[in-house]
Amino acid sequence: MKAWIDGQHPGRNQTVSNAASLIRLLYVARGLRGFGDGFAIIILPAYMTVLGYDAVAVGIVATASLLGHGASDPDRGLDRAAQ
Numbered sequence: 167m168k169a170w171i172d173g174q175h176p177g178r179n180q181t182v183s184n185a186a187s188l189i190r191l192l193y194v195a196r197g198l199r200g201f202g203d204g205f206a207i208i209i210l211p212a213y214m215t216v217l218g219y220d221a222v223a224v225g226i227v228a229t230a231s232l233l234g235h236g237a238s239d240p241d242r243g244l245d246r247a248a249q
């Protein structure tokens with residue numbers, strides 16, 4: 167009861183700790199997503215070249231994938247403009 171009188175919630179430190187670990191997890195997940203997206207954007211043109219597509223087709227697909235990535239990124243692009 168003394169903790170309530172002093173203005174301290176008994177579980178407050180645990181809640182702050184849980185929030186910090188969740189924020190850390192979100193940053194890790196976001197970093198992994200960014201790595202995966204970047205890796206796919208690099209690998210796709212290389213794979214298309216191996217399959218025998220010409221430079222124009224590879225360029226069109228690479229440009230479209232980069233534009234799509236930029237438009238769908240929550241920090242910039244169309245998602246933010248819609249808010």
